[in-house]
Amino acid sequence: MSIHVHTAGIIPVANLETDIETPIPEILLPVNNGFSAIQKSVFECAMAGCNTIWIVANNDLAPIIRKVVGDWIYDPVYYERTFTKFYSDHRREIPIYYVPIHPKDRDRRDSYGWSILYGVYSSWYTAYKISKWITPQNYYISFPMSTYDIYSVRNYRKVISSSKANFFLKHNNQTVKDGKYLSFTMKGRDFKACRNLINKTTTREFLPPLPDQKYPTQKRPIQDRWTAKSFSLEQVLIPLSEEGCAYAEVDWYYDISTWEGYVEYLGSEKSIESPRKQLTSSHTHANIPYVDEVQD
8 A cells, every 4th residue: 555645735815814004915925035925835835745735715816826826836855856867857846726715604614714624625625526546634734924944844844744643833832723823734634623613613693493493593693693704723723633743843933914023024134045936936837729620
């Protein structure tokens, strides 16, 4: 039996909330010269060894992101292997897919944490419809609006691809379970546990039926309906398993989803080195023209 583990990279963009006022989407803000926040996350997923990358973005942002990121990225580890004579023949391409939140979940369960779960589900379901043998067993989540040394992730590829236990980046003894935008992995069982928690704890449109009623008839006040849409990241990820997990400490970390944090990062001595342009430029597949030939 093959020991290969399909790791899907998940980048949540839909329902991201920041206090930054800018005429462009916040995920396009630069973290270095010519290197944006969304490119940072895509490159991090590639460094982590992801086999596919799934960006969860609704139709208002997906075309803009695709213009910047493209349809695939090179695996930086295999881009230029100096010990191989024809190294370009060994390059690996990692496909990038774009997933919008399902309409039935919008304004109901679509918190920022739900974007993670929906990305996990979409990557699994899409692969399963093709073949059960290519479904992901592992999911690596990267947040665009945070900065740290993404190159250090390269050292943990083997740990990240583990199908047994989860992996967490940590800073000052805090992880994503404390609400920090630090990357982590989750498994299918974690997805189910988090989804079940949301479905059990959220309010719905109607109040529970009275003892003498078979079906509910009284609606809740509008402000009290579907509380899951305002669940925080740490609320959504409460069931995320830490049993036997691996941690990797990052030396520095900035939350750039706030203006204060973004300014602090830009004014610090820390920065993320921009990768070479060939790795982060927008790679798109050639469109095959369709010609309707009229038969005489």
